Every structure is written in structure tokens, then in C-alpha cells.
């Protein structure tokens with residue numbers, strides 16, 4: 001039987017592109033997001049759920065398992081971000097970043113452990129970012145939320161393995177069509193990232209970044225941390241100089 005994949009945060013962006021890629025490869029795709037289903041032909045099932053609401057998110061996961069579904073992979077794409085001067089970052093946005101980008105994944109782990117049939121195995125994919133490894137000016141709260149996600153994903157692996165849950169950390173590159181406004185060394189698109197992301201999520205190692213320049217940045221972060229931070233400082237300072245803002249004001 002074709003593998004079933006669930007994507008949390010599939011209504012737009014990379015989540016929707018990855019769903020398209022899986023569907024092309026005859027996977028059965030289930031999507032979750034706050035909005036109604038964006039492409040009814042694409043998804044085998046769709047649940048409207050808010051990952052920041054324990055009740056709503058838990059009920060969606062419990063309901064899907066209650067229908068007898070057995071996903072091989074659950075990709076956690078849901079995210080939000082504030083880009084701009086940190087001195088002007090609204091408190092509500094800072095909270096939303098932590099709640100959506102990090103705590104939502106914690107809720108997913110808890111709900112899967114609670115509602116998945118004991119004998120089933122599943123791989124959870126925490127969608128991180130290079131900025132979770134090296135923080136970026138103009139995206140301070142977002143960088144911190146992804147760093148928290150990475151730390152949690154690593155430390156939760158041992159306990160969750162006892163529930164037959166594997167945890168993978170997979171970071172797409174910075175993509176120029178959507179997301180934050182940054183000028184990085186290599187221009188990637190969602191069309192470039194989606195098929196590579198989908199393949200890595202199914203078969204890849206426990207922790208991986210896509211894109212050569214991101215791999216290089218991670219290596220630098222390990223071997224020459226100040227240099228990695230100086231490069232990221234330059235990228236973020238340029239965004240601040242240009243007045244980059246998300247959401248637009």
C-alpha cells in the first residue's frame with residue numbers, strides 16, 4: 001500500500017509544494033492547517049487545526065488516528081515569523097513564533113505518542129532552518145524559536161524511540177519566493193527545494209540541511225563560530241538597512 005504522509009502547515013508555501021511532490025509520487029497525503037483545504041484534489045484528507053491550540057491540534061491528530069490511518073512520515077512545517085528591528089518586535093509576534101515554530105512541534109510529539117497505535121512506527125520531521133544554527137539579525141525571535149526546536153528534537157529522540165517514534169531535523173535553504181527577506185549567497189526556490197525535501201524526509205539522515213551554502217555555514221558554525229556569525233550578521237544587517245519587514249507594516 002502507498003505510504004501515507006501527513007503535512008502540518010500544508011496550506012501554502014513549501015508545505016503545499018511538498019504535498020504536490022508526494023502526490024506526484026503516488027503517496028497519500030493528508031494536510032493540516034488553519035485554513036480550509038487549498039487543493040481538494042491533492043489531499044486524501046484535510047483537517048483544520050491550529051497548532052497553538054492544544055485542544056484543536058490534539059483533536060485533529062486523535063481524529064486522524066481514530067480513522068485507522070497509519071502515516072509513515074509526519075512533516076511539521078507550521079511556522080510564523082517577524083522580520084524587522086528587534087526593538088520594535090511586537091510581543092504578540094514573539095510569542096506566536098515560539099508557540100507555532102517550537103511548542104506546536106512539542107504538542108505534535110505528545111499527541112502522536114498518545115494516539116498512535118502502539119505497534120505503528122512513524123517518523124516526525126521537525127522543519128528547522130540554518131537560522132536555528134546561526135541566529136540572524138532582523139529575525140532574532142524566529143532564529144531563537146528554530147534553535148529551541150532543534151534542541152528539543154535532539155533531546156526528545158531517546159524517549160520517543162520507546163514509542164516507535166523517530167525524530168528527524170530537516171532544514172530547507174532560504175528560498176527567495178516567500179518567507180523572510182534575505183539576500184543569501186545562493187538563490188534557491190521552493191521548486192528546487194520541494195522534491196529534495198520530500199526525498200530527504202522519507203529516507204534521509206536524522207539531521208540535514210539542504211543547499212551547499214547552508215552546509216558550509218553549519219560547518220563554519222562548528223569550526224569557526226565567530227566567522228559564521230559575522231557572515232550572518234552581514235546578511236541580517238543588509239536586510240535591516242533595506243528596511244525588510246515581515247509581516248509588512
Ligand SMILES: NC(=O)c1ccc[n+]([C@@H]2O[C@H](COP(=O)([O-])OP(=O)(O)OC[C@H]3O[C@@H](n4cnc5c(N)ncnc54)[C@H](OP(=O)(O)O)[C@@H]3O)[C@@H](O)[C@H]2O)c1
Nearest residue numbers: 009011012013014033034035050051077078079174175179
Ligand atoms: N521560506 C524559507 O525561505 C525558509 C527557510 C528555512 C526554513 N523554512 C521553514 O520551512 C517551513 C515552510 O516555510 P514557508 O516559507 O513555506 O512557510 P509559509 O509559506 O509561511 O507557510 C507556513 C504554513 O504554516 C501554517 N501555519 C502557520 N501558523 C499555523 C498555526 N498556528 N496552526 C496551523 N498551521 C499554521 C500556515 O497555514 P495557515 O496559515 O493556513 O494555518 C502555512 O501553511 C517553515 O517551517 C519555515 O520556518 C523556510
